[in-house]
Amino acid sequence: MAEQPIRLLIVDDIQSTRDNLRKLLSFEEDIEVVGTAGDGKQGVEEAQRLHPDIVLTDVNMPVMDGIQLTEQLTQDLPASPVIIMSVQGERDYLRRAMQAGAREFLIKPFSHDELVAAIRRVYAMELKKGTFLTRTAEPPPLLTSGRSGPGEVFVVFSAKGGVGKSIIAANLAVALARETDAKVALVDLDLQFGDIGVMLNLNHSRSITDVVDAQDHLDAEVLDDILAVGPAGIRVLLAPVKPELADLVTPDHVRTVFAEVRKLCDFVVVDASSHLGESILQVMEMASKILVVTGLTIPSVKNARLTLGVLESLNIDPERVLLVVNRVDGYSDFNKEATEQYLRVPVTVQIPHDPKAVSDAWNQGKPFVETQPEAEISRAIRELVFRLVPQEQPALAGGDKKRRRGIFGR
Ligand SMILES: Nc1ncnc2c1ncn2[C@@H]1O[C@H](COP(=O)(O)OP(=O)(O)O)[C@@H](O)[C@H]1O
């Protein structure tokens, strides 16, 4: 049996199948599901990012099917062998799957034991063949940041819930990582109702409450374990799993977290709650930019005005405050000009209202900058990256400028 668990990627277009397989395998100590994907194309992307030991894939899927996925992985990532799952009667698939390079073929419905045995068999076989030795070395885990000095902090805030802070913070962090060579962390400081874990489909049991437990011996290594690995290799500090645990996290803990995370990352994006408490205020003080998010509705703009007033009373340099208008469409109470006039602050970026891109991304558990890089909403996020890190010149017009492998992700 393997000392390290067998790292498995599951590819299936049906969410419930993915969930069931993940659940089924969660009882096996020697198997760890490191990722899931909803079609062959995503499967290839995830395999390239995660370098799993085994890819378990369905055959019939939209965009790219399991056979094409197998062909591509056999060619590009021979150290990630494929097991194909298909329903009985698809005999032709069996032949094609084997020709494509699949190592095993599971006929649905299969039992838990058959599944686990197939995974272990393929792994043992590949181990014998030395397949995994051909894998290029994994990038090192967290090291100190490439840039000098502590990482820059960008806080996403609004005094009103539901304006899009979490969506913007998550997409911004991923876009920063994709468009620059920087190490990026995303910290979910909505301690009671943090959404980042669900939004990015992060199956990770550790959160900021583990920082509380490790308070006295928190260092890079301990933190590396606590941080989840998100899209584009960003590292994510999740909010507590239950709202009642939020109170365990004191402003002192938050200060310790930021001191450590800033040593390790070039940029730290913070998703805040709508509450202006001591924790978030001290993070705002250390932030190089505070993104105040508002919708174009009357209550939202009113609250943005109150927020700007608080920041002013804290003597925060107005240069550090960026106004981001979200969900822009033709039906708003205000337009950009009226908002600027009322708030007496220029609008830095306008993010369009795009329910389709947003809900597709939610459903896939991925940020829209990855699922729909060409959409206007993704361009707006890249524009925000450019405002925050001007020298990086992200490709505003096109999709992805350069697709980096996770900088310090796996
Ligand atoms: N630009 C947008 N277009 C469409 N829907 C959006 C947009 N921004 C946010 N939403 C939706 O609005 C809801 C609230 O967003 P969220 O990021 O959770 O807000 P907050 O973190 O400020 O409470 C979510 O369901 C999100 O999907």
Ligand SMILES: [Mg+2]
């Ligand atoms: Mg939120």
